[in-house]
């Protein structure tokens with residue numbers, strides 16, 4: 001057990017040394033449900049980022065030289081420790097992110113599943129031989145670790161977003177320096193502590209707690225030893241990092257924002273579609289990159305769907321994630337609350353109708369009532385921007401071609417969902433949606449065994465699946481004369 005979670009609140013692991021908050025500048029981590037401080041963590045600068053990268057470079061060569069089986073063994077041990085400490089990790093996660101404890105437990109299981117998956121994948125890195133064009137030649141392709149890597153992660157999945165990057169990097173034989181979101185550094189610190197206990201050699205996985213995101217991003221892009229940056233966060237910051245990385249032609253993976261359409265056709269199973277919409281829309285209070293952002297419902301089923309969805313939404317219980325029966329936490333910040341309110345006001349001003357919710361919750365703070373809007377149109381802001389909050393806007397549509405055009409009318413291309421039973425339609429729509437991931441008759445698609453990622457301005461690269469480890473491997477071609 002992590003006998004006392006508060007042990008983790010004041011220090012971070014850089015290379016082989018723990019740096020304490022009281023030794024230098026620090027910042028406060030706050031519980032978004034109560035507004036109360038949870039503790040202090042070190043506020044590290046670009047200079048320390050350089051030290052962490054140097055330590056990673058020193059450790060990585062020996063790590064890459066180990067057998068894949070030896071690396072896998074340490075990853076398996078780390079995964080077991082995550083599972084053994086799941087309850088403490090979930091408590092830390094709920095405290096700093098506000099998500100209900102049941103969801104936090106789910107995220108820890110999800111994060112651990114990525115570590116297990118990549119421990120297994122470490123042993124399945126294959127090269128190839130190529131039929132040579134000359135009799136006195138032999139041609140081979142090797143896969144080798146990319147080297148020292150870095151990651152910047154968001155607050156909405158403080159465990160899983162790190163797990164699926166670090167586990168893939170370590171499995172491939174790379175080292176990684178991670179800057180977690182400033183809102184949720186504690187889950188990252190707990191993961192690093194458990195990795196150390198699992199026997200992971202020092203320097204391979206450092207955590208840079210910091211409020212100086214831009215300076216750290218610059219250090220990650222400019223340090224000559226860094227070979228890769230994997231970023232999960234907003235498209236705006238992703239774009240900035242791509243520009244910075246261009247200077248050194250840095251290998252970049254990007255998991256960016258989404259604007260997921262959720263389409264319900266007339267022939268859908270209505271109950272299943274409502275259930276899928278609830279899961280997709282309201283998990284983590286609508287603060288997930290794959291959550292349904294625009295719900296398109298066909299004419300014939302629109303009113304029935306709206307009524308049933310509103311009835312389900314009325315059952316949701318906002319509150320402190322530690323309280324029994326709570327299903328919805330707070331929004332992460334005042335900024336997030338302001339964005340939700342602004343989109344709602346714009347929609348109302350342009351004729352949208354509030355079927356349920358529609359205002360700040362009586363709990364105060366950053367709590368907002370789960371909301372269902374009807375008669376929403378493409379002219380409204382909510383049709384084009386990522387909401388990241390508990391609003392379900394229902395758009396009415398008439399035919400398939402029209403809804404496909406609307407669903408694809410966005411610069412994003414992360415996740416899309418649709419409910420339909422006609423088999424020909426299922427294939428047509430699945431192929432026509434311009435998205436990296438499509439959920440068909442389901443509102444939950446994420447799993448460690450499948451490639452997660454977006455197209456268009458939602459990202460570059462994939463995490464999980466057999467594709468995930470490829471992001472951390474270089475391809476080397478050998479041409480041998482014999």
Ligand code: NAD
Nearest residue numbers: 153154155180181213214217233234237255256257258289
């Ligand atoms: P954000 O881009 O503001 O922050 C993400 C991370 O980037 C944080 O660690 C932050 O400190 C850091 N950061 C901020 N400015 C930076 C800069 N100039 N240089 C370097 N780093 C910087 O995003 P957010 O609001 O915290 O997170 C929500 C966003 O993340 C949403 O858009 C969501 O869709 C996206 N997201 C995407 C995925 C995915 O897999 N595609 C998963 C989760 C979240």
